[in-house]
Amino acid sequence: MDANNLLAKPWLPGVELFHADFSGQAFGRHSHDAFAIGAIVQGVGGYQCRGQRYALPAGTLSLMNPEEPHTGHAESERVIYRMLYVEESRLPTLLGRKRLPEGFRELNPADDGQVAIRLAHLADAFERSDALGLESELLGLLEQVFVRHGGLREARPACRDSGVTASLRDYLEAHYAEAVSLERLAALVQRHPRHLIEAFRRAYGVPPHTYLLQRRVREAKRKLLQGQVLADVALELGFYDQAHFNGVFRRFTGVTPGRFRTLARG
Structure with missing residues (x-):
């Protein structure tokens, strides 16, 4: 069909x-x-x-x-x-x-x-x-x-811009649970999205989106250890749904959120 x-x-x-x-x-x-x-x-x-x-x-x-x-x-x-x-x-x-x-x-x-x-x-x-x-x-x-x-010349590597990347990192740390867009980040530091992605990757080893997900997973661990409900944690941290939360959490930890909480309890 x-x-x-x-x-x-x-x-x-x-x-x-x-x-x-x-x-x-x-x-x-x-x-x-x-x-x-x-x-x-x-x-x-x-x-x-x-x-x-x-x-x-x-x-x-x-x-x-x-x-x-x-x-x-x-x-x-x-x-x-x-x-x-x-x-x-x-x-x-x-x-x-x-x-x-x-x-x-x-x-x-x-x-x-x-x-x-x-x-x-x-x-x-x-x-x-x-x-x-x-x-x-x-x-x-x-x-x-x-x-x-398509005949496009490869972009020159982004120069290290510690002021820009530090500002981006601070913003992501403060707004990790929110819906952050590249447009917002680009406006924040007055750079094209492609430039800021590459500069951030060179500074921290991962692009902004991966950094944001890692920050959410770190916060999710803390909330799970406090005994919060899985669905509530996913919603509070801006995940699309429970399946998205499970997939991202497992990607960075190797286990699902539920399994993590079970193992942490011993």
Whole structure:
């Protein structure tokens, strides 16, 4: 049974993530008004573009420029894929560059699978993460794809800016339970999000979103040891839901919150 899902956020205009799961459906010749960055998750997809017919097995990277006409169909009984659409006009702001990328020369370039993995993380961020997590995943994916396949020059490493990174850390420490956005952090230190992420990573070894999650987990441990209810802890610390809380807590501690409390009690 076909099950297609389009994910978008009102505060993130010009960006959509399409999750497709279909069998017999075919897409006639059409184009998109955005860059398309996708990966086949399961099965074999196919399309016709630039006078050629392409078959895309699982793990294949698929790239498309705006207004490029193409078709789409399933080469196998069932196909699952993810496709990120980003309007061209949004790229200078998202990438922090004055000049746009040249565009994709190859539709299905050889790739090491990192883009497919990042698309999966982005899909999870659309559904479970706050603004900081989602924007961080998005910027990282766009930078990687357009540097590797879109003619974008690799950004120079961010210089160490102790004043900026210290201000960011202090802000995250004071607001760890709140919904923090990259836009807010960028405005706070007057830096582009891409710059502040890299500067923070160089200073503390992790990006701001990871630091924020680590801080929440540290506070969660304290609350759990005080005997607070798991659901209340998740809500107080800004987690999307109980499953999100469990996943993040286990990622940093190796155990679920419930198991942690049991072990701590001896």
